[in-house]
Amino acid sequence: MSETLHINWTRCDGRGLCTELLPAVLGRDDWGYPVIRHPGNGDGTNAAIGPDDARAARDAVKLCPKLALSLQAWAEIQ
């Protein structure tokens, strides 16, 4: 089952832990903020997470210093 990683931009401070844990999903801009590499439908806030990245995404949610990340089932977004 694929999931969606939601970035709460109000909380995000660009600390970069998520970009380290999910290098294939998230890049980093000059100010440190995460950038979704392959946004679906131009959505820069919700990143699709494949099964290979599920564990890393869970770690990112747990470790985000600003509690800015959450995981949702893909269906909820559609």
Added chain:
Amino acid sequence: MDSALWALGRASGIVSLAMFTVTVLLGIVNRSGRPLPAVPRFSVALIHRNISLLATLFLLMHIGSLMLDSYAKLNLVDVFVPFLGSFKPFWQGLGTVAFDLLVAMVLTGLLRHRLGQRTFRAVHWFAYAMWPIALAHSIGNGTNGTERWFLALAAGSFVAVGGALAWRLSLNFLENAKTRQRSLS
């Protein structure tokens, strides 16, 4: 048996203090948002958490062995309520204060996702009070507290934490501080 408890109580106290020193240093690195050489950011966060929990275990060993020891005879009230001890109540009380602050930090740390970032952060500031209080307790109450080797260790730790604190308060502490300041001007 008794002298073993006494030795364990002293040694575990020293070990936990040293580990809390490392915890504070890693916490400041963690807050800067920077990785260490060969240690990525998420690992700094995990090592900070794990060493702090390990230090807490040593602290529980420190307190537990001195509760069982027939000379120190700590009771449950001494563990949580400061300044009531029978031997050096002030210096022992500092240890109690540090322990109370730590309990608050560990609980809010483990429940960070439920409590929210604001509560976690407010309580986590206690670390800056807890560490010097614990250091003072170790010097004032410790059997080895005023021996030269221990004072050297304490002085080294104090310089390391003081240096980290000075860096913490400097303008370019945050990883992207320069970039973000430039983008404002």
